[in-house]
Amino acid sequence: MPHPLAAxxxxxxxxxxxxxxxxxxxxxxxxxxxxQALLAEVLPHAGKSVRVGLTGVPGVGKSTFIExxxxxLADAGHRVAVLAVDPSSARTGGSIMGDKTRMPRLxxxxxxxxxxxxxGGTLGGVARRTREAITLCEAAGYDVLLVETVGVGQSxxxxxxxxxxxxxxxxxxxxxxxxxxxxxxxxxADLCVVNKADTDPKAATRAQTELTAALKLLTPKGAPWxxxxxxxxxxxxxxxxQVWEAVGSYRQAVDVAAKRRAQTTLWFDxxxxxxxxxxxxxxxxxxxxxxxRAEVLAGNLTPVQGVQALLSPPxx
Amino acid sequence: MPHPLAAxxxxxxxxxxxxxxxxxxxxxxxxxxxxQALLAEVLPHAGKSVRVGLTGVPGVGKSTFIExxxxxLADAGHRVAVLAVDPSSARTGGSIMGDKTRMPRLxxxxxxxxxxxxxGGTLGGVARRTREAITLCEAAGYDVLLVETVGVGQSxxxxxxxxxxxxxxxxxxxxxxxxxxxxxxxxxADLCVVNKADTDPKAATRAQTELTAALKLLTPKGAPWxxxxxxxxxxxxxxxxQVWEAVGSYRQAVDVAAKRRAQTTLWFDxxxxxxxxxxxxxxxxxxxxxxxRAEVLAGNLTPVQGVQALLSPPxx
Numbered sequence: 097m098p099h100p101l102a103a104x105x106x107x108x109x110x111x112x113x114x115x116x117x118x119x120x121x122x123x124x125x126x127x128x129x130x131x132q133a134l135l136a137e138v139l140p141h142a143g144k145s146v147r148v149g150l151t152g153v154p155g156v157g158k159s160t161f162i163e164x165x166x167x168x169l170a171d172a173g174h175r176v177a178v179l180a181v182d183p184s185s186a187r188t189g190g191s192i193m194g195d196k197t198r199m200p201r202l203x204x205x206x207x208x209x210x211x212x213x214x215x216g217g218t219l220g221g222v223a224r225r226t227r228e229a230i231t232l233c234e235a236a237g238y239d240v241l242l243v244e245t246v247g248v249g250q251s252x253x254x255x256x257x258x259x260x261x262x263x264x265x266x267x268x269x270x271x272x273x274x275x276x277x278x279x280x281x282x283x284x285a286d287l288c289v290v291n292k293a294d295t296d297p298k299a300a301t302r303a304q305t306e307l308t309a310a311l312k313l314l315t316p317k318g319a320p321w322x323x324x325x326x327x328x329x330x331x332x333x334x335x336x337x338q339v340w341e342a343v344g345s346y347r348q349a350v351d352v353a354a355k356r357r358a359q360t361t362l363w364f365d366x367x368x369x370x371x372x373x374x375x376x377x378x379x380x381x382x383x384x385x386x387x388x389r390a391e392v393l394a395g396n397l398t399p400v401q402g403v404q405a406l407l408s409p410p411x412x
Numbered sequence: 413m414p415h416p417l418a419a420x421x422x423x424x425x426x427x428x429x430x431x432x433x434x435x436x437x438x439x440x441x442x443x444x445x446x447x448q449a450l451l452a453e454v455l456p457h458a459g460k461s462v463r464v465g466l467t468g469v470p471g472v473g474k475s476t477f478i479e480x481x482x483x484x485l486a487d488a489g490h491r492v493a494v495l496a497v498d499p500s501s502a503r504t505g506g507s508i509m510g511d512k513t514r515m516p517r518l519x520x521x522x523x524x525x526x527x528x529x530x531x532g533g534t535l536g537g538v539a540r541r542t543r544e545a546i547t548l549c550e551a552a553g554y555d556v557l558l559v560e561t562v563g564v565g566q567s568x569x570x571x572x573x574x575x576x577x578x579x580x581x582x583x584x585x586x587x588x589x590x591x592x593x594x595x596x597x598x599x600x601a602d603l604c605v606v607n608k609a610d611t612d613p614k615a616a617t618r619a620q621t622e623l624t625a626a627l628k629l630l631t632p633k634g635a636p637w638x639x640x641x642x643x644x645x646x647x648x649x650x651x652x653x654q655v656w657e658a659v660g661s662y663r664q665a666v667d668v669a670a671k672r673r674a675q676t677t678l679w680f681d682x683x684x685x686x687x688x689x690x691x692x693x694x695x696x697x698x699x700x701x702x703x704x705r706a707e708v709l710a711g712n713l714t715p716v717q718g719v720q721a722l723l724s725p726p727x728x
Contacts, residue, residue, distance in 0.1 A: 135714045310629050364715040372692035398451045399680040
């Protein structure tokens with residue numbers, strides 16, 4: 097029996113989409129089963145969007161950049177969905193007040209859909225909900241997905257693993273500021289954009305040059321895509337079309353379908369490992385685990401012995 | 413009952429050390445139990461060395477650099493052990509012929525001990541054996557451990573996770589050559605050394621400048637240690653003392669004991685997850701796994717449904 101939300105969702109009804117996402121975020125077992133059935137039902141209609149991940153240090157102007165890019169795309173006829181992965185999100189309900197004030201123009205645009213981060217507790221939980229929200233948005237006809245990460249913990253890796261292209265926003269006053277970019281993030285970037293270029297054009301060009309050099313160093317020979325650094329101003333709109341042009345070039349250079357298959361396989365395997373680990377932990381003696389880890393750290397047992405002692409049944 | 417190898421090992425007997433490492437590399441269950449008992453016995457005597465991980469692209473002169481640094485240290489009275497992590501190692505026995513020709517001076521130095529990579533099949537297996545070899549070498553009185561990685565797969569990450577400091581060797585003709593450095597490796601480096609600086613001093617200085625800039629970009633603000641780029645020549649010996657000086661500065665800046673505790677905890681948890689995953693896989697229906705993964709990739713099932721179908725018992 098088809099889920100009652102399926103038909104309105106597939107026809108692009110925004111309220112149905114919002115409710116479907118809320119359903120997929122619920123932890124009630126009956127809701128989870130319903131959400132999975134709904135997801136399976138709409139799955140054949142998903143997958144037809146351009147999925148862009150975005151990150152950047154606080155103050156880089158992420159929201160205004162997404163507002164500028166999203167509005168420009170929606171004005172051009174695209175249907176744009178904005179999602180977020182924020183494992184620190186302590187929101188209790190579905191309020192999107194924060195996002196409404198952050199992106200005033202996009203929020204009221206009829207071609208756009210904005211959804212704040214699910215508050216799933218663990219990063220794995222948040223990431224899973226966001227992946228499912230991507231599927232639901234695509235099924236509802238959104239053809240551009242902008243997935244933002246606030247850059248807490250490993251959230252960038254997760255967002256890069258669910259998007260086609262990962263975009264790193266940077267500030268013009270490179271030197272010190274760039275050092276705020278976390279270890280490993282530069283490596284994920286397919287595109288760097290120096291935002292707020294209007295505030296200091298000279299510094300922006302210097303930052304662009306430095307980022308280009310860093311990206312060059314970090315890209316292996318023979319890679320199908322060489323990450324680029326661009327300049328833009330969310331405020332004036334300068335550079336925004338060029339960013340979208342670069343996204344297009346990327347999608348021509350890279351086999352996106354193959355990348356997505358690899359992402360799905362990894363996701364499946366992660367879920368499987370997680371389920372296996374949960375089942376294992378459920379049967380684990382946590383007191384004994386704590387004691388054995390302490391013994392290992394004290395150098396009284398080798399790690400291998402510690403694990404063996406934990407897994408072997410106590411002598412009868 | 414103490415293991416018969418323990419006493420000669422602790423007195424620094426080289427043959428006992430070699431035999432102990434061979435024992436720890438054996439996959440025979442009785443050998444494994446013996447090796448773990450021996451390791452536990454000598455564990456209180458281990459941990460007193462400086463552990464340096466080394467990597468670099470082929471042709472960078474890794475062996476000659478290790479030979480130069482190792483000989484210089486051994487001449488100064490240090491006891492130097494050289495280990496390797498090479499998951500591609502297809503050696504069948506314990507031959508160290510390859511390493512003997514690669515490091516002719518160090519091989520015959522009485523203050524040095526060289527051991528090729530264990531051929532443990534998986535990277536995890538090789539890494540575990542190497543960690544155990546570190547313990548055995550330290551118990552035998554070696555106070556400098558140089559752990560080399562050939563840079564296959566994730567071996568650098570593994571070596572960085574078992575050493576105090578990770579050293580990346582680079583070539584003077586930076587530009588193109590540096591691009592051979594794999595994604596993510598630069599991020600692991602605590603120290604970069606431009607080797608073969610004698611062959612092209614100008615290019616070496618340029619490479620040093622470029623590496624310094626890249627390291628600066630990749631190091632977060634407030635980090636206790638700012639990775640440095642140096643120059644050296646394994647051939648002339650120039651720069652070797654400065655490399656060791658930098659290792660000393662690193663050890664003063666960083667809380668090595670805390671780093672090692674964190675490494676041991678991670679190792680223990682990895683072993684535990686691995687054991688849990690093995691136990692889980694042993695009970696897994698691989699036919700069903702293959703079929704369900706295909707269904708997920710075809711878009712007929714969500715990944716969550718695929719995992720659930722795999723874990724739920726078939727209807728009776």
